[in-house]
Amino acid sequence: MSRQAIARRIRKMIEDGELEESGRSRFRKLALKTTERRVWNLTLQGLDETIAWRETVAPAVSDLPENVRAIWMTGFTEMVNNAIDHSGGASVDLVFARTAIDASLSIKDNGEGIFRRIQRLAGYYDPREALLDLAKGKFTTDPERHSGEGIFFTSRAFDKFYILSGDLFFTHHHDADWLLDHDHGAVSGTLVHLNLLNDTERTMxxxxxxxxxxxxxxFSKTVVPVRLARHEGEKLVSRSQAKRLVARFEMFRTVYLDFTGVAEIGQAFADEVFRVFAAAHPEVSLTVVNAVSDVQDMIVRATAPRE
Incomplete structure (x- = not known):
């Protein structure tokens, strides 16, 4: 597309109210204009997430394609149900916003906080250990009523997804990896944010x-960001770190180990994952992706035949 065509398109979007501008001349800034914004506060006791969906967000996305509406319904009902069953809070705030190209929804409860809750119920040393469990999938603190699949699939259905609770920020962008960020201010309860293009071709x-x-x-496959097995400043060298990584891998048939952001691993860590666990669970296929040469060399060393 030529610069002239782009300029014409921008002018048309400004005239149609899809873009708004601020500043002057070369300092001018353009941003997508919010064409619709709605806010709700719902009491969690006795709340039915399907009825809540019908009475809140459903009308706001009723003109979008069927596959887009299905993603929104899935994400809304899964995340609101989590607040109902797990948060321990009294209410949930919903903020929905829409532009010409996308829509977003924030769901915030006033409960205990997802990472603190998992830490408490699982007996973890640090709430950051909960991030690894959520990334794997099939994790729930209430196995009688939940499969542990809601966050996993919701995070992969939306273009942008993040959870903010306490001082931990956990995000997944479609086709990108899980990330951990410490720079956001502490948030009480749990805030889940969903964002989706209005014309996405993705389907549930x-x-x-x-x-x-x-x-x-x-649900037999998962992708696990290996770097989440370490705490800040640590290297992946110990067997205990490896055991945390492979916990519940036996629930899957295929596990993709994503080594993005991992420059090296120790002998004991590699041995525990690729020899000890692999030998104990031959039914689980471990596939390594995005590993640098130093990591690959240590894996080869761990899996080499012993004389």
Whole structure:
């Protein structure tokens, strides 16, 4: 597209109210204009997430394609149900905003906070250990009523997804990795933010299929960011770190170990994952992705035949 065509398109979007501008001349800034904004406060006791969906966000996305509405309904009901069943809070605030190209929803409860809750119930030393569990999927503090799949699939259905609770920020952008950020201010309760393009071609069926066995359709694959197994400033060298990483891997048939951001691993760590766990669970396929040469060399060393 030529610069002239881009300029014409920008002018048209400004005239149609899709873009708003601020500043003057070369300091002018353009931003997508919020065309719709709605806010709700809901009492959690006795709340039905499906009825809440019908009475709040559903009308605001009713003109969008069916696949987009399905993603919004899934994300809304999964995250609001989590607040109902797990937060321990009294209410939840919903903030929905829409522009010409996308829509976003923030869901904030006033409960204990997701990472602190997982730390308390799982007996973890640090709430950061909860991030690794959420990234794997199939983790729940209430297995009688929940499968532990809601956050995993919701995070992969939306273009942008993040959870902010306490001083921990956990995010997943579609086609990008999980990240951990310490720079956000502490937030009480749990805030979940969802963002989706209005014309996305993604479907919930495709999201489920990506991580499912084609024969049984069960949730059998996962992608695990290995760097979440370490605390800030640490290197991945110990067997205890490796055991935290591989915990619950036996619930999957295929595990992709994403080594993005990991420059090296220790012998004991590699041995525990690629020899000890692999030997104990031959039914689980471990696939390494995005590993630098130093990491690959240590994995080869751990899996080499012993004389």
């Amino acid at each position: 069926r495709a999201v489920y299929a990506e991580f499912s066995d084609p024969n049984s359709l069960d």
